[in-house]
Amino acid sequence: MNKVFLLLSVILIISCQSKKAEKKTENIKEVQVKKVFPKLEKDRYNVAFLIMDGTFNTELTAPFDVFQHTIFRENIKAMNVFTVANTDKPITTFEGMRILPDFNYLKDSLPRIDIFVVPSAEHHLDTDLEDVEMISFVKRVDKEATYITSHCDGAFVLAKAGLLNDKVSTTFPSDIDKMRATFPGLDIRKEVLFVHDGKYITSAGGAKSFEAALYLCEFLYGKEVAKSLAGGLVIDWNVDEVPHLIVE
Helix, strand or coil: CHHHHHHHHHHHHHHHHHHHHHHHHHHHHHHHHCCCCCCCCCCCEEEEEECCCCECHHHHHHHHHHHHHHHHCCCCCCEEEEEEECCCCCEECCCCCEECCCEECCCCCCCCCCEEEECCECCCCCHHHHCHHHHHHHHHHHHHCCEEEEECCHHHHHHHCCCCCCCEECCCHHHHHHHHHHCCCCEECCCCCEEEECCEEEECCHHHHHHHHHHHHHHHHCHHHHHHHHHHCCCCCCHHHCCEEEEC
């Protein structure tokens, strides 16, 4: 009889402990799903970076660094920089960096986007172009954004969304022929590292993403601010020494 009582006691203790463990797990899950959005300061440009699995580090981090450093310059309209993706889960870049997106464009209420940046990603030449929701989002942003920039194969996304129709553009040097074949009606230039046509700035990408970002800063803030931003990143900056095209 004592053995039976002891066995029942053990079962009850294990059951109670199991329920407590379940409650703790539930509490942990609730904390994990609570989303914290970035603080966006007033009277700044809102700059959104479109990210996804396979995004290339340099095309993301180069313009991100340049634009984020504007908050350390005086007497200019600085930039709020943040990322947008189609998920709340971390995305993994091509090089393996894991990044938690700031906004989910499929369900979050997004702030007005003044400057939209499309870095290159691993599948921008193929499956990403079939992502109907992503292409639709790019089209929506285009309606309100003041400037839209792409780096490397990010230009394929802009082209798929129809944003480069009647515009001059460029992309990663070895993918220019591919882009011309995919979008035969577009004017896509070689021998330049970036093209500025209207509200669109397309760049060759890679380390030259710094140059395209610095150019936009010079366009917005002037030479001295651009040189200051470049100096802070230990970059020699002179737009006249960078092969580029500005379509008047």
